[in-house]
Amino acid sequence: MTIFIAILIPLLPISSAFIIGLFGKQLGEQSYKVGVPALVMAFLGSLWLVYAVSVDGPIRIGLPSLSSEAPGWFHLGLFIDRLSAVMIVLITGVSTIIHLFSINYLQGERGYARFYALLGLMTFVILCLVSSANLFMLFVCWQLLSWVLYLLLAYNFSHPPAVDSAFKTLIVHRVGDVAFLGGILLTYHLYGTLEFSELFARAAETATMISLWPGGDLSVSAVTVITLLLFVGAMAKSAQFPLHVWLPDTMDTPTPVSALMHAGIVNAGGFLLNRLAPLYGLSPTTLHVVFAIGMLTVILGASMMLVQNDIKKTLGFSTMAQMGYMIMECGLGAFALAIFHLMAHGLFKATLFLNAGNVIHASRHEPKKPMISHGGAAIPFSxxxxxxxxxxxxxxxxxxxxxxxxxxxxxxxxxxxxxxxxxxxxxxxxxxxxxxxxxxxxxxxxxxxxxxxxxxxxxxxxxxxxxxxxxxxxxxxxxxxxxxxxxxxxxxxxxxxxxxxxxxxxxxxxxxxxxxxxxxxLPGWISALRPQLFLLFMNRLYVDQFYNTVSQNIIHFAKRLDHSLAGWRRP
Structure with missing residues (x-):
């Protein structure tokens, strides 16, 4: 019974996505009648799953291999422990709310059925990610998450800023994924397995060292190198400085997508650190780096949030700061507190984004309606x-x-x-x-x-x-x-x-x-510094401009190189 429910939970959203994708033209704005019941049943099943896992222990489900000659690392399966079960409840719960909210919010929008199909597909991918049985399957779902997110962010494909922000998000995630893949390859090379339990046991048994260069005397712990590489992937997904630049620019997407992204997708980094907590627990150096990056992200994200004049961008930078807070907790060893923070943030940030959508929708219909204010009066002192x-x-x-x-x-x-x-x-x-x-x-x-x-x-x-x-x-x-x-x-x-x-x-x-x-x-130098800091944070520390300059120079160099090679090949 429990195994059946565990398999059924991810199958429900992918089935709804498949049905809506095939019959979207016929269903039209009735597509929610397929997606909503599927997510409601998945959410109810997740509640039972938490209870079952708490009482009977973790669930391991091996999926059949496509070939008997498949390599040892090519293994797909589900592993649902208490951490996965809690995450599944959060994902299905938030996704159900977003499905219900979108029924009326997206009425009249072109691509109504396409949106519900992508929403079901995204829910399926996240569910598979948090219940992955090994690093290989987790990485596959990690990649699928980026590609489906690109499709959701580019939902308004006729709006160029939405497409540009989706492409920017994809590129930043690729930067983190290169390091992530490097960490996985190094893990398999040193320990010969990508299965979580075996990996943790082998890493704890032997303290493997890696030389920084061939024949060199200076070496570092293999666990430290692996965990740092994997953490770069988590930095990109969870918008940690300096890989945060994609998150504030994703506000041209529909508000339900923003709610799902800020309540679920950006939490992938915090989940990854918790899933690999036994591995990170072997490297104090990595945990100190995680703490420093998280603390820096909290300070910069909150500072940039305070100078925004757009409600969704304010919430976006708030998410950046909260993700830094969560990563900082992991760096202090408070992995469970980070998950508790992740759940609380996911619930209230989804609510805030959906409410922001209502405010924006109302302001578009009543553009002359003034905002509620107190006429610039001072705050009454008590x-x-x-x-x-x-x-x-x-x-x-x-x-x-x-x-x-x-x-x-x-x-x-x-x-x-x-x-x-x-x-x-x-x-x-x-x-x-x-x-x-x-x-x-x-x-x-x-x-x-x-x-x-x-x-x-x-x-x-x-x-x-x-x-x-x-x-x-x-x-x-x-x-x-x-x-x-x-x-x-x-x-x-x-x-x-x-x-x-x-x-x-x-x-x-x-x-x-x-x-x-x-x-x-206040000293004079502090008063003089305030406007400079305001401009600095308003321009996002000029990190975006720096990345644009670097990318343009790379493109210019590539064009010159291509031109010179083309001339060299001419007879």
Whole structure:
């Protein structure tokens, strides 16, 4: 029964895509009557799958080979553990919502049936990716994901910017895929297998070293090289700096595609790191690099988000920052927290994009309708709200520590992993306080919402730290081992914590001075730097211009080389 459901879940969306593709002209705008029921049944099946995997353990399904003489690495199959099952629920759930939303949103659009066929095909590919039994099948689905995404992004093929952004996305993904393929080839060459369980066991048994050049004395760990190459592929898919340039330019696609892409497709990098967590857990160097790239992406993505004046591009850069946040969590060894973040981000970002579609649709029908505003009036200052926000922010670490130590018995001394969980809870609560502070409501209502948000965030993170972590990694000591491997140098970790703490306290001071009509002293060089930073982030750090220049020079060189070779061949 469970095996039948596991096979049926990916077959339902691909069957709907096949039927709509064959009979799309006859179905027309009734195509949703094929796609929606298929996704609803797949979602219901995924709920049963989570329960079955939790009780009976992972499911392994080997697909028959096309030839008896196929090489050892050419093996297709499904492997569904708790991680895959959770991802399948997220994918089928989000895809079902997008199918339902698109029924009315795309009415009257040319290619209505084509859209539903591609949507079913994309869902099938993502489901196969998260349930791949080995690196070979995962890479095949990784490639198919890029090509189907290209077709979805170029849905409005009569609109040149949409086609250009789709092609740009495909090229950036190819850059990451070259490194990904190199990592897979090196893996098979050194360990002789691409099956996950065998690969993890062989990599853990022997510490293989690779010389940086033939005959050289300098060598590095093979696991480090492999995981870094695979991480480049994850960087491209999850829009990590500097391979982020494709994501902000994909806003000319229909809003349901944006919702699916930002809620599911860009999460592929975070899933890849979790699927290969036992391999990444063997290389502290790679985890430190992952942390640094993720932290840089968070800072740059959030900064570029703040200077956007387009609602979808704002959400796009927000996704970039959130993906950096997720990758940073993996770099700290908090793999389960990254999946928890992935699920939460997927749900609320899909909702935000679909709502943005409603706003854009309404503004097109009512172009003279003014946006809701307060006429440029200053934010009403409430001392009670400010005191509550500051007090909750500063007291939250103590509350979390007492709850974690006294109730959940989480060891905090010399446990960097536990501190990471608690610190993320504090930062998240602080962000919530800053957002709630700006509400145009009576102060007592804002205070109540702040306290409610505090309770929810503390409960969520403590539950995530204690329950969700050991749901995904139930083996004793596994999650703790990842934290130990990824642990930063004690002094560096303390400096990062102190800097973020100082930044949060400074932010509350700035809010107080501005809201109360006072001026905060800033050095002259900071005031002069602000407009320059605004231009820098508005122009996306000029990374796009740099890539365009490099690509044009390569094309120009290729044309000159082709011309010279053509002249050389003439008799």
């Amino acid at each position: 001392r009670a709200t400010w005191i509550t926000g500051v007090g909750v922010t500063l007291l939250l670490p103590l509350i979390i520590l007492l709850a974690a130590h006294g109730i959940l018995k989480i060891p905090l001394r010399d446990a960097q992993g536990a501190v990471i969980f608690l610190f993320f809870a504090w930062v998240t609560a602080s962000q919530a306080m800053f957002s709630l502070y700006r509400l145009y409501e009576a102060s007592w209502k804002v205070v109540g919402v702040m306290l409610l948000a505090l309770v929810m965030i503390v409960f969520t993170y403590l539950w995530g730290a204690e329950t969700f972590t050991y749901f995904l990694y139930p083996q004793p000591g596994v999650a703790h081992q990842y934290f130990q491997v990824a642990a930063l140098h004690g002094g560096l970790f303390d400096v990062l914590v102190i800097l973020v703490t100082a930044l949060i306290i400074l932010s509350w001071a700035v809010l107080y001075t501005r809201a109360s009509g006072q001026r905060i002293f």
